[in-house]
Amino acid sequence: MLALNRKLWRDLNNLRGQVLAVGLVIASGVGVLVMSLSVHESLSVTAEAYYDRYRFADVFAGSKRTPEWVARRIADIPGVQSVQTRIVHMATLDIPGFAEPVIGQLVSIPEDGQPQLNRLALRAGRWVQAGHPDEVIISEPFAEAHDLGPGDSFDAIINGNKRALSIVGIGLGPEFVYAIGPGALMPDEARFGVVWMGRKALEAAYDLKGAFNDVSLSLLRGTNETNVIDRLDQLLERYGGFGAFARADQLSNWFLMNEIAQIETLSGILPTIFLAVAAFLTQMVLARLIAIQRSEIGLLKAFGYSDFEIGWHFIKLVIAMTAVGIVMGWGVGAWLGRTTTELYATLYRFPLLIFQPSASVFAIGAIVSLGAALAGTFGAVRRAARLPPAEAMRPPEPPAYQKSRFLDGPLGRWFDQPTRILFRQIGRWPGRSAVTSLGVGMAIGVLIMAMQWMDSIDHLAQVYFFDAQRQDLMVGLVEPEASRARHDFAQLPGVLSVEGTRIVGARLHAGNRSHRGGIQGVRPTDTLQPIYDASGGVVDVPPEGLVLGTKLAEKLDVGIGDQVQVEVLSGRRPEAVLPVTGLVETYIGVPAFMNTDALDRLMRERPSLEYANLVIDENRQDELFAALKDTPRVVAVMLRSAAVETFYKTMAETLTVYVSFFAAFAVALGFGVVYNSARIALSERGRDLATLRVLGFTRREIAYILLGEVGLLIFLALPLGAIIGKLLALMMTSVFETELFRIPPVVEPSTYGISILTVMISAAVSGWLIRRRLNRLDLIGVLKTRE
Amino acid sequence: MPVAAETNAAVADGSEITIRARNLTKVYHTGEVDVHALRGVDVDFAARELIVLLGPSGSGKSTLLNILGGLDVPSSGELYFRDREITAISEADRTKYRRDHVGFVFQFYNLVPSLTARENVALVTEIARQPLEPAEALELVGLGDRLDHFPAQLSGGEQQRVAIARAIAKQPEVLLCDEPTGALDSQTGVIVLEAIEAVNRELGTTTAVITHNVVIADMADRVIRMADGAIASVDTNARRLQPADLSW
Known part of the structure; x- marks a missing residue:
């Protein structure tokens, strides 16, 4: 081995504490990068493979009742590759041993085998058989939640008739990767299930013989979706079409793609923060090492080593230090990636899960972190390489200090000499001191940013579910x-009060922007689901016009007083131009509200309701559930407490990993910065400190x-740190803003407290390690040596 | 009257003894070799005495000084400060011993660069029991007009005099100087020696100076020569020369 390489190893060994501290920070950066890239890749590849293999459709449309022959007309639309018609309905399911009514989504499948599009992955059991109309295949998460399997059976109210269905198979479908019930945010496997039934059975049940109410299309490559959607809407209009939409707007896919996009954002931002800090720490260690080795560098140059050889020597040191972090980061990242992907697989259900992070994921992690470290240390390496040998071999000039107003003013006499040393040291190297404070501040900030999600989620849940x-x-x-139907609900056992509401599907257009969603009717007297502004509370219902969520207004680029073209997708499909009369801030969804009277007028219908909001007596809950299970006109029962529970459960699962990772990172960062600062200070001032020890x-x-x-x-x-934390929280929440969620950047005082305490503990540990080194100061060496 | 044959630096007469060492040995275990740095040294430092320790590198004079100053512990032997045995006291007690009784002057001054001359002295007076005022101590070494200068603003000789002021400001019983003029030219060295001599004379501090420089021996009461970890000879000067009369 070359002597210079031998020196490299010895240096690394001597610096092992600092190498490890820097390595931990680099590992965190590489880890989060590898994690997010590998999760992103896995989910994308898995989704793509799943969609492809199970022929997930490109365009979807629902209607009231369309004769089957229209399917041929649909197939004739230019660009359409294949057409699958079917019957889709909601139904209330009564699962043995489960008090609440369960929402079932019935989807027809051909009795003779897989459909053309949206094929099923049969996980257990067999396909339904012709002539056995009660045979069903149910979705896997639903089956798991209720411990159901082939051979079991349950009741369902199908079009007003209670029927016993027997399970013959368990399946998954590409439309239900993120399987959520109407109005839900998170999958609730126990309260929502997909039930695939034979086409003939559903035709009979819903009186749709020779007709369908749902159609899916796949398109030829390069086809313009919008044209197909327009043609499809025209064809279905007379059959009560609800408006066709593309795969991008398909609920499950929309959630999945949003998630993948968020992971991509994550892979951009967080590693940048971590690796910037890592680069800065590496620089700190290296600059100090070079300062200590000045005379050695001079000596090497005196022997005839070139500037390049010296520079390369220190670059190798940086590479070696970074490599320690990269290798640790690869391990951590791969492990976290797998854990996170598996966690996603419980929310997003795939029949196959491809977790094979490509070599490029690891290569990117390595290149980015190495690049950051080299960029960070470039200046220090260049200074070492350029050090003139003669100057390098002289000891550096003693650092010059200056008096300061602070220490030498009237306040100064309160300070003893050790305190003076301490302050002068900070004043002499303000940049370095600032960097230490900044590093620790970053650690606190990162922790606040992570823990703040809990606060935000709490706040969001409070506003959305309770206020x-x-x-x-x-x-x-x-x-x-x-609307008099609400009196029927008031009669049900345990119901204390009832308010009716309706939500109509509509497309909203403004200029060339549009949005497909619902308009909810609200009465000025409604108290159960009023129009609610996240920051201002309940908002009065204006007599006319639309009240939009701010995010929707942003999407349509409209404000109060602007006109929005409304194209209702149900009933008589009326169209109207309405003014925006109010804006409300919401954390979830992109709602649009209207005065119920105005909505009824728009629909040209009598006052009606589609949803009933109930306040109930908890003690009679089970009685009410039993009654609802036997109420034919009910298709969906959504329990607020269950929604809250699912929300927290899902959040806890996803956030625990996230927050613990950041806590670990913040601890590593706090430790690394403090350890390196103190370690460097010790190596610089060891002689001073030992002198003081000698002096008693x-x-x-x-x-x-x-x-x-x-x-x-x-x-x-x-x-x-508190300020950095708040800023990071603002940044992260704005980056993570989607149509579905706006996370309010709320930081509770306890979050500041816990974050600060955690980082202080990790700082205390590194302080303790340095303290142990102090105890081993060489007092005798001090008498003889001069630096 | 020089007693050239004497190899025992114990003092027989009735003067008050500040430091008494008997049969001190020190063995360093470095790797597989044992280095015998001290091989049974007997030495007494009397009150008010100025002693010069001479000897080549490796003769054991620094090891002896370190042990006497409470920086190091002997492998065997006995060490007394006045009547108190300090041979094997705890680390904390040795710190206390240095703090209360011993002043050190180093070859490379070892001033704290971030403190002014006055503050460097105050560093010690703040933890001492009956200190001089820092300004007074600096006056004693002739630096009354350089109180507020930082080390980087002082010459080598001035820095060494600050170090002396720092060492004696707590009025120690013992002042130990390891090559105090080693890094200085002759002219500056004389000024530093004058400061040491003044302290010894005016405060009565027992003073030991290690040096390579034989000329300095003439300012001592006694000259102890060391070789191979043992005392080679002890000479008592009939008359101390003033530093100003020395030259090299």
Whole structure:
């Protein structure tokens, strides 16, 4: 081995504490990068493979009742590759041993085998048989939640008739990767299930012989979706079409793609923060090492080593230090990637899960972190390489200090000499001190950013589930009914009050922007689901016009007073131009509200309701559930407490991994910064400190000088960290803003407290390690050597 | 009257003894070799005495000074400060011993660069029991007009005099100087020696100076020569020369 390489290894060995501290930070950066890239890749590849293999459709459309022959007309639309018609309906399911009514989505499949599009992955059991109309295949998560399998059976109210269905198979479908019930945010496997039934059975049940109410299309490559959707809408209009939409707007796919996009964002932002800090730490260690090795560098040059050889030597040191972090990061990232992907697989259900992060994921992790480290240390390496040999072999000039107004003013006499040393040290190297404070501040900030999600989620849940919604139960009806139907609900056991509401599907256009969603009717007297502004509370219902969520207004680029063209997708499919009369901030969804009277007028229908909001007596809940299970016109029962529970359960699962990872990273960062700062200060001032020991200072007294300085910088970092945390929270929540969610950047005082405490503990541990080194100071060496 | 044959630096007469060492040995275990740095040294430092320790590198004079100053512990033997045995006291007690009784002057001054001359002295007076005022100590070494200068603003000789002021400001019983003029030219060295001599004379501090420089021996009360970890000879000067009369 070359002598210079031998020196490299020895240097690394001597610096092992610092190498490890830097390595941990680099590992966090590489880890989160590898994690997010591998999860992103896995989910994308898995989704693509799943969609492709199971022929997920490109365009979807629902209608009231369309004769089967129209399918041929649809197939004739230019660009259409294949057409699959079917019958899709909601139904209430009664699962043995489960009190609440379960929402079932019935989807027809051909009795003779797989459909053309949206094929099933049969996970267990067999296909339904012709002539056995009660045979069904149910979705896997639903089966798991209720411990159901082939051979079991349950009741369902199908078009008003209670029927016993027997399970013959368990399946998954590409349309239900993210399987959520109407109005739900998170999959609730126990309360929502997909039930695939034979086409003939459903035709008979819903009186749709020779007809369909749902159609899916696949398109030839390069076909313009919009044209096909327009033609399809024209064809279905007379059959009560609800408006066709593309795969991008398909609910499950929309959630999945949003998630994948968020992971991509994550892979961009977080590693950048981590690796910037890592680069800065590497620079800190290297600059100090070069300063210590000045005379060695001079000597090497005197022997005839070139600038390049010296520079390369230190670059190799950086590479070796970074490599330690990269290797750790690869391991952590691969493990986290797999864990996270598996976690996603419980939310997003795939029959296959491809977790094979490509070599490029690891290569990117390595290249990015190495690049950051080399960029960060470039200046230090260049200084080492350019050091003139003669100058390098002379000891550096003693650092010049200056008096300061602070220490030498009237306040100054309160300070003893050790405290003076401490302050002068900070004043002499303000940049370096700032960087230490900033590093610790970053650690605190990152932790606040991570933990703040809990606060935000709590706040969001409070506003969405409790402040804005006051019903215990929301019941969906098969068809809109006259509004007096709410009196029927009032008669049910345990119902304390009822309010009806309706939501009509509509397309909203403004200029060349459009949105497909629903308009919810609200009465000025409604108290259970009023129009609620996240920051201002309940908003009065204006007599006319639309009240839009701010995110929707942003999407349509409209404000109060602007006109929106409304194209209702049900009933008589009326169209109208309505003014925006109000804006409300919501955290979830992109709602549009109208005064119910105005909505009824627009629809040219009698006052009607499609959903009933109920306040119930908890003690009679089970009685009510039993009654609802036997109410034919009910298709969906949504329990608020269940929604809240699912929401928290899902959030807890996803956030625990995320928050623990960031806590670990913040601890590593806090530790790394403090350890390196104190370690460097020790190597610079070891001689001073040993001199003081010789003069009779105790270990505690010299520890005060060294650690007091770091302690003071940490103290300054506390408010800085709180500010950084708040800014990071603002940044992250704005980056993660989607149509579905706006996370309010709420930070509770306890989050600041816990974050600060955690980082302080990790700082204390590194302080303790340095303190142990202080105890081993060479007192005798000090008498003889000069630096 | 020089007693050239004497190899025992114990003092027989009735003067008050500040430091008493008997049969001190020190063995360093470095790797597989044992280095015998001290091989049974007997030495007494009397109150008010100025002693010069001479000897080549590796003769054991620094090891002896370190042990006497409470920086190191002997492998065997006995060490007394006045009547108190300090041979094998705890690390904390050795710190206390240095803090209360011993002043050190180093070859490379070892001033704290971030403190001014006055503050460097105050560093010690703040933890001492009956200190001089820092300004007074600096006056004693002739630096009354350089109180507020930082080390980087002082010459080598001035820095060494600050170090002396720092060492004596707590009025130690013992002042130990390891090559105090080693890094200085002759003219500056004389000024530093004058400061040491003044302290010894005016405060009565027992003073030991290690040096390579034989000329300095003439300012001592006694000259102890060391070789191979043992005392080679002890000479008592009939008359101390003033540093100003020395030259090299």
